[in-house]
Amino acid sequence: MQYLSQRLAAEPARTRESDPPRGALATSQRERILDATEELIAEKGAPATTIEAIVKAAGVSSVTFYEHFRNKEECFVAAFDRGVEELRAAVPGQPHGAEQVLAALLEAIDAEPLRARLCFVEAQKGGPELRARYDAALDAVAGELSDSLGQAIVGGLAWLLRERLELGGGEGVQGLLPRMTEIVLDPYPADG
Amino acid sequence: MAEAARDLAAGKVRLPPGRHGLPRTFVVENQRERLLNGVVEAVAEHGYNATTIGKITEAAKISRRTFYEYFKGKEDCFLAAYEMIDAHVRGSMLAAGDPAEPWPEQVRDRLAALLDVLSRDLAIARFYLTEPLAAGGEIAARYRDAMQLLAETIRPAAGPAEMDVEVRDQVLMGGVATLIARRLKAGEAAQLNELLPDLVELALAPYLGRDEARHVARSR
Numbered sequence: 001m002q003y004l005s006q007r008l009a010a011e012p013a014r015t016r017e018s019d020p021p022r023g024a025l026a027t028s029q030r031e032r033i034l035d036a037t038e039e040l041i042a043e044k045g046a047p048a049t050t051i052e053a054i055v056k057a058a059g060v061s062s063v064t065f066y067e068h069f070r071n072k073e074e075c076f077v078a079a080f081d082r083g084v085e086e087l088r089a090a091v092p093g094q095p096h097g098a099e100q101v102l103a104a105l106l107e108a109i110d111a112e113p114l115r116a117r118l119c120f121v122e123a124q125k126g127g128p129e130l131r132a133r134y135d136a137a138l139d140a141v142a143g144e145l146s147d148s149l150g151q152a153i154v155g156g157l158a159w160l161l162r163e164r165l166e167l168g169g170g171e172g173v174q175g176l177l178p179r180m181t182e183i184v185l186d187p188y189p190a191d192g
Numbered sequence: 193m194a195e196a197a198r199d200l201a202a203g204k205v206r207l208p209p210g211r212h213g214l215p216r217t218f219v220v221e222n223q224r225e226r227l228l229n230g231v232v233e234a235v236a237e238h239g240y241n242a243t244t245i246g247k248i249t250e251a252a253k254i255s256r257r258t259f260y261e262y263f264k265g266k267e268d269c270f271l272a273a274y275e276m277i278d279a280h281v282r283g284s285m286l287a288a289g290d291p292a293e294p295w296p297e298q299v300r301d302r303l304a305a306l307l308d309v310l311s312r313d314l315a316i317a318r319f320y321l322t323e324p325l326a327a328g329g330e331i332a333a334r335y336r337d338a339m340q341l342l343a344e345t346i347r348p349a350a351g352p353a354e355m356d357v358e359v360r361d362q363v364l365m366g367g368v369a370t371l372i373a374r375r376l377k378a379g380e381a382a383q384l385n386e387l388l389p390d391l392v393e394l395a396l397a398p399y400l401g402r403d404e405a406r407h408v409a410r411s412r
Contacts, residue, residue: 045328047241124325124326125325125326125327125328128239135373135374138370148371148390149390149393149394151370151371151374152367152368152370152390152391152394153367153394154370155369155370155371156362156363156364156365156366156370156394157363158366159362159363159365159366159367159370160359160363160366163336163362176359179356179359183359183360183363
């Protein structure tokens with residue numbers, strides 16, 4: 001079906017006619033726009049987040065906004081991609097075991113709850129493009145696991161995190177570590 | 193006759209105008225069912241957020257005025273269709289498991305019933321499993337309840353005492369929904385049945401251990 005490869009091939013969404021502005025000022029403007037977007041989406045949800053509110057919160061003009069992004073959706077996707085990148089950067093790579101990886105992920109989530117809310121909760125409600133992004137990000141993680149059962153477990157853990165972030169009343173997710181680890185490591189042997 | 197009624201309900205044919213001799217209750221059911229069918233079609237095509245009452249009535253070939261005789265709005269109509277589908281899906285799962293057979297067999301039969309019911313209709317499967325989260329609010333809450341109830345149909349009577357059943361159920365249903373949604377997006381409703389061994393293994397592993405679960409899931 002080539003589904004995963006299609007998603008991965010679609011990785012950079014840079015179809016803009018002109019390149020975005022460069023330089024330190026532009027970078028800081030872009031970061032400020034993404035910070036504001038992250039915060040607004042986490043608080044109000046993607047559908048209720050407007051460009052007007054974003055530029056106001058970021059302290060930039062709407063002209064500046066359009067120098068960086070063609071529209072709201074493109075900005076949302078950029079904010080989501082940045083969030084996922086930073087979550088992934090917080091997680092250690094190969095030689096580390098499942099428990100260390102999960103611990104680092106949960107810690108990163110609790111350190112930036114708004115970012116986590118954007119990435120795990122609101123991304124699924126923000127329209128088809130953002131949702132496709134969310135699916136692609138999960139696929140990228142699951143793609144490192146060979147079998148579809150591993151993919152199911154990744155989907156299941158993401159589901160659990162979403163439920164906790166959305167309904168948990170801000171209590172954080174680090175308390176889930178033992179449960180998540182046992183799900184990944186299968187602690188109940190046949191003689192259990 | 194059954195076929196004619198189904199075509200009517202599916203909105204494929206319309207009632208003849210004027211005095212058609214059909215009892216009033218049938219007309220009412222027919223219109224309501226056509227609207228329910230319309231919301232499923234519209235949501236599968238446009239997604240929940242982009243679905244409007246106009247798109248629902250267009251798909252149902254029923255006037256907007258009639259829509260408001262049955263439903264308060266889009267959410268109300270969505271929830272009514274959701275109830276009907278959910279009752280059908282859960283009913284199919286419950287009917288599939290023979291209480292006399294061993295629990296792992298029951299799990300297999302019920303998950304097979306779930307995949308069977310969803311594989312028959314792509315639009316219904318999307319409506320039931322992938323759109324509610326995008327909708328949020330009351331619909332997402334209803335969806336959570338539905339997933340929880342599905343998980344309960346395949347839960348053993350007694351599990352390890354130290355197990356957090358709520359967390360297990362969430363991971364299980366999240367995994368089931370993820371695998372199914374992946375196939376639906378690829379337009380592979382007809383091949384949903386191929387997922388059965390994975391789903392069975394996922395459901396059994398917490399209770400039997402992974403090796404035993406794999407063995408049971410891949411046998412037969």
